[in-house]
Amino acid sequence: MPWIRVSVAVPGSEGEAAGACLEGLGAVAVTWCDAGHTPLFEPLPGALPDLAAWPEVRAVGLFSLDVELAGIRSAFRGREVGIDFVGDEDWRGNWRRHAEIRRFGRLTVAPSHLEVIATDTTVLRLDPGGAFGTGAHPTTRLCLAWLAGQPLAGRRVLDYGCGSGILAIAAALFGARATAVDHDPQALDVTRRNALGNGVALEVRGAEGFAPSGYDVVVANILAGTLVAEAERLQEALPAGGRIALTGVLDEQVESVGAAYPAIAFEAPRAMTGWVLLHGERR
Ligand SMILES: C[S@@+](CC[C@H](N)C(=O)[O-])C[C@H]1O[C@@H](n2cnc3c(N)ncnc32)[C@H](O)[C@@H]1O
Structure with missing residues (x-):
């Protein structure tokens, strides 16, 4: 109707x-x-x-x-x-019409309804359901490209603000032991379903009461205000030498987000259409 x-x-x-x-x-x-x-x-x-x-x-x-x-x-x-x-639309299923197969270095992200004929890359199958994270948004793309460039096999990876689980699943497909965290129960459900669909085991958990430590890699695609609010928790998750990638940050927010992470030695930021990924190593 x-x-x-x-x-x-x-x-x-x-x-x-x-x-x-x-x-x-x-x-x-x-x-x-x-x-x-x-x-x-x-x-x-x-x-x-x-x-x-x-x-x-x-x-x-x-x-x-x-x-x-x-x-x-x-x-x-x-x-x-x-x-x-x-018109009457299948609002949740609408993303499928615009979804496409995307490549991020050694990773290909394919919507669950499209077939990947041949590739020499690792394939991540995705259905975001009601959660954020199809692989189309610049911030997700920045994170996936960054993750694809990290040595992850056997590493402990924390995806903080997992949405559809896309980043944690990518890490797990590369051999990491990944934890996916979100404060939205719907995102946690979608992440569990997507992990199952990709045949990977993840630790999936809510954010409340979570005190992460001992992670080799942290990736967080949440907005600048939340990155600042969660700065202590995310820095504490890493030992010296641990790697971190933060995005959801706009050009003009780079300085304030960076300043909230004094324990991190940041490298040159990466940017896409006004969105920035800050990344570096724990001192
Ligand atoms: C922009 S989405 C990112 C999803 C996915 N990681 C990606 O890169 O496409 C941000 C996610 O962070 C979650 N989030 C926002 N604030 C949070 C907080 N304080 N603690 C935990 N999760 C949070 C939201 O529920 C949402 O699923």
């Missing part, structure tokens, strides 16, 4: 009120997204977004086709109101 989608851009502080207004006008579902380019914020699983953290948000309402559009326009007079049609 097709729907009418109405979106209104408002200051973050008015996001909730705009959502309530859309609901009052008959929206069957309301969501919000960043209306600018300020990827500085990630809600805890199950938590509602703190809309005021964004300068501007877009409140989006889904309406049945017989909605009274004039009423919506007049409720949001003076604001930019976007209206379009959307």
